Amino acid sequence: MNPYLPHLATIDEIIPETASQDVKTFRVVFADAAVRASFSYEPGQFAELSLLGVGEAPISITSSPTQRGYLEFAVKRAGVVTTALHWSRPGDHLGIRGPYGNHFPYREMEGKNIVFIGGGIGLAPLRSLINYVLDPSNRSRYAAVSIIYGARSPGDLVFKWELDAWQRRQDTELHVTVDRGDEGWTGRVGFVPQVLMDVAPSPANTVTVTCGPPIMIKYVLENLEKLGFAPDQIVTTLEMRMKCGIGKCGRCNIGSRYVCQDGPVFTYEQLRQMPAEY
């Protein structure tokens, strides 16, 4: 089978996320019932979204495998493909290849506390794992779950409808913060790495999963080390330019690892042994 041939899917719903609408969530359904039934993925994997005539972009699957029948992709308008995708309307076709890459170590995380640390659109890949862990069929296999999430401004927060749902849960601790508030904002103000220090999770029997802009990651890693987290307790997922997504086009390597195949999920322990070219 030609691995470059995408499955066709229909955009079912488009949910504007941010106030400026530079992030939208696309809920898509495969056109072919057999593909719909057979397509399976794990939290942390990505797919190549294909706008035929425009191009492809690797986008993390933000829905959880526990959500059946559709896939969700939260996409920030940034380049040629994502801009064209933002012009799409419900009912439009797009192509999907995947799922690709490794996944979050969700089996190894069973029995442990999980601290999610997300910034901006970086919450998108984490959300797949969050909803997987919080699903009634899985929740009892994990200990305490806390989520630290921040964005530049209240208008830049994504998945606000879901943040409310997470907030209401008794078994989940949610800390939402913004770099700068506005007149309507009554929540926390401060950078994610600082909020992490305020929350000060214990490293005992805990795994952290983080994704966000490089500057946030840099200080989150520093602060996690201050809190006593070992590099193998810190999991992150990388963004990298890709074409093929299947280890052939020679683009997304960091040293001898390919982000599309060996990643996008790496522990900080693994990252420290790789050239700092990410």
Add this chain to the structure above:
Amino acid sequence: MRFLPATALPRWLERLRGDGATVWAPVDEDGVVVLRPWEGQPIASRYVNPLNSLKDVLLPRTETILEFEGRPTDLAVREPAPPQSQVVFGTRPCDAAAMELNDRVFLEGTFVDEGFRRRRETTTVLTVACTVAGPHCFCRAVGGSPTAPRGSDLVLHPVENGYLPEAPTSRGEKALRAASDLVEDVEHPDPREAGRTVAMPLAERIALDGLAARLRDHFEHPCWDAISRRCHSCGLCTFVCPTCYCFAVFDSLRVTRGRRQRGWDSCQFKDFLLMAGGHNPRPTRKHRVRQRFLHKLCYFPEAYGEYQCVGCGRCVAGCPVGLHLPAVVDELGEVLG
């Protein structure tokens, strides 16, 4: 041992072409020998290596990977037509070996690159072994030899007035059957032995032992600043290299029909890794030059157990600033010991 007279060569290739295959052969174009689709023109015989490598034939500069048609709400996607069968005559053992290195990337692992596989399986590689090495050749330093059969379907060992054919694959044997009435039986010592005595001064100068480990240990060594300073990021080394396989993907659209193609790309270009948000993991020439040499000398060996270089010498001949593998290995050896 079989013997194919040189005078029979055009007749043989004509028959292979008659079977519907595109035949490629080295032809002289204003003093430069280039692999071209052959239509009966004189075949060059005095050349070290064609200007373009076997990559031109097996991983074309551009090729269609899918076609599509329709409107946004009603699309159809289909595979391109299967490739035509091809026969390549006159490629050298280094280029043939290079295609086996590319096989490892495109055919091994979780995903098989179907387009590459189809083209590979419909291409017959008729290699002409080398009796001399050029000033830029260094195959022996990276595990090759002027007469090695790796990657070839047929190796034609040149002797006086003709060739001694050796067929490592059934595809090669089949191609030779088209010449069964032209081939004679002769007595001759093992022609592969001739490869051992071919003088290759550049290969003698290249010391790769232990270099990969030193490169890994000294990733941030300042020598990379000095080495990369003279690079123009022109990408020539990557395009002439038979083992460089990086590609880009681009779509073209004409109203309701279009195709997605891939084409050669180069890790030496500034925007190779530039992401839509503006982040570039390899923003400087130093990053990119180091990437190329470490890919060949460290990363590829880590993944596949062999260097990603066959010593064809095209980067040596082509680089406008002498930033080629033997020179860089030399410089690194001096600095890293």
